Amino acid sequence: MSKSTSPPVPALSIRIDLDSEGRIGPGKIQLLEHIHATGSISAAGRAMAMSYKRAWDLVDELNRICGQPAVERQTGGKNGGGALLTPFGLTLIKRYRGIENAAATASRKELLALKGDIGKKRRF
Template sequence: MKRRGKGALPALHVRVDLVPGVSFGPGKADLLQGIAETGSIAAAGRRLGMSYKRAWSLVETLNRMFRAPLVSATKGGLSGGGAVLTPEGEAVLARYRAIQARVAAAAAEELAALHAAAADRR
């Protein structure tokens, strides 16, 4: 999982506007993927360089964005807390990643041409 804005260039970022004011993009997808991989909202947030509060806020937003929650979290304590993607969360993440892959494949030639025409400003 890579933080937005880093990685191979040229880069294309896909954001899906679901309804006015409600969008799903690379940041939310990366947070879901991090939760799936680490079993922790805090750990997923740390991977992305975001605060615990910000990660939790995004999870709450994600859980309200869809008809069913995308993340199921358990409170900490002696046995520790944790978080997992619900089946809906897994499906949303998979669909978004499929959209990303299709968009990247469809735009590869044009992105390469733009990259070749861009000035190296390092």
């Protein structure tokens, strides 16, 4: 496999600080999306190559920093437990993706300019 010689593509990664100890970023939002798709914290963690404990801890952190549950865990039943996003959890994904899209749109021109600058040899 050959190495690409094209300059790297600058991109934004949005993290939103909700309090002094907690933030929401692309990883937590992706975890919520996987939970929504699979109905399972465990399956969502596996899809992201993280342990169940790590996924569980991130869900607990999200619920804590948001002051309301984004995910509800369901226990027992014939097929075992599961997890569902609350209406707030669905709104959280929608708002985050909206902020992410707005930031990408607003910064597109500057990111393209930065891409053009990366790798250029400069004389000082």
